[in-house]
Amino acid sequence: MVASVRIESVSKAYGGVLAVDDVTLEVERGSIVGVIGYSGAGKSTLVRLINGLERPTSGTVHVGDDEITALTERQLRPVRRGIGMIFQQFNLFRSRTVAGNVAYPLRVAGVPREERDRRVARLLDFVGLLEKAHAYPEQLSGGQKQRVGIARALATDPHLLLADEATSALDPETTADVLSLLQRVNRELGVTIVLITHEMEAVRAIADRVVVMDEGRVVEQGALYDVFASPSSPAATRFVRGALHDRPSAAVLDRIRGTHDGRVITVSVTDRPGLVAAIARALSGVEAELVHGGIGELGGRPVGALTYALTGAPAAVEAALESLRAADLDFEEH
Numbered sequence: 001m002v003a004s005v006r007i008e009s010v011s012k013a014y015g016g017v018l019a020v021d022d023v024t025l026e027v028e029r030g031s032i033v034g035v036i037g038y039s040g041a042g043k044s045t046l047v048r049l050i051n052g053l054e055r056p057t058s059g060t061v062h063v064g065d066d067e068i069t070a071l072t073e074r075q076l077r078p079v080r081r082g083i084g085m086i087f088q089q090f091n092l093f094r095s096r097t098v099a100g101n102v103a104y105p106l107r108v109a110g111v112p113r114e115e116r117d118r119r120v121a122r123l124l125d126f127v128g129l130l131e132k133a134h135a136y137p138e139q140l141s142g143g144q145k146q147r148v149g150i151a152r153a154l155a156t157d158p159h160l161l162l163a164d165e166a167t168s169a170l171d172p173e174t175t176a177d178v179l180s181l182l183q184r185v186n187r188e189l190g191v192t193i194v195l196i197t198h199e200m201e202a203v204r205a206i207a208d209r210v211v212v213m214d215e216g217r218v219v220e221q222g223a224l225y226d227v228f229a230s231p232s233s234p235a236a237t238r239f240v241r242g243a244l245h246d247r248p249s250a251a252v253l254d255r256i257r258g259t260h261d262g263r264v265i266t267v268s269v270t271d272r273p274g275l276v277a278a279i280a281r282a283l284s285g286v287e288a289e290l291v292h293g294g295i296g297e298l299g300g301r302p303v304g305a306l307t308y309a310l311t312g313a314p315a316a317v318e319a320a321l322e323s324l325r326a327a328d329l330d331f332e333e334h
């Protein structure tokens, strides 16, 4: 794997608070990695450690061939041009036009005017805002503002883009537009993206890999499908269940219990061949009523959950649950 970002045993303490706690993590060049966690998990601190805005208490950070943690502030400046960043609140200059915002990093880098104008026009065309070049940020919608933020972040041709809650202030439809623009940035321009978010839907939409953070630590990481189909940490399990909507809520469970006798279980569906048939076989000795759930797709592979109400002689129901376990089928009883 060619790493774009390599974080090794990094910790960052603020006084007594360990914001990032012994994190080791690699981001493959050309990939989109979603870093998910609740507020306070340490995600923003991790982003600021990647671009050198914060120094770790211990550990090292490499971006490409540069050891960020070994560079002085002055040495960091040219390196940061290779690292774009976008923010939840867009952070645009209100007094500059759209074109002026996108041109700003090029001015700072000393790019001559003609070249600057050409690049600004090309970037605004890429994000679909060429006709807004002379508008001011306050005349734009949230989604348009983030498009300007993306164009500005791309101005210096970065190989890495850090997105810190970039869609968290947007409505779902605009979020989908911005995420598909980020996907184009990745696929068409080859920019590696680290997507920091508390929204599993955003990760699900475009990430190749998922890193789950909780209380400063990486508690789980893996390919998108694997984390969704078989989360192993409590934090990942909560995020995945919140995003898949195929497990019964407490209210739905109450209704199921009101209309069905017996024990209620939910079996996880993955892409294991013959899985649904294996469930049917394991439950064949009892009355197994399918009461909730479904099978969706993630990256073209099945993922979901099926909830059954099981009735029959207590020993038969117990034997059915044992058959599920013996067949290595993952389930929970409600």
Ligand code: ADP
Residues within 6 Å of the ligand: 014, 017, 018, 019, 020, 037, 038, 039, 040, 041, 042, 043, 044, 045, 046
């Ligand atoms: P997230 O982005 O996941 O919400 P943060 O990285 O912002 O998490 O914060 C992680 C922890 O570090 C929190 O407990 C937060 O209060 C603390 N923290 C972050 N930045 C600072 C700072 N500059 N000074 C003191 N504490 C901080």
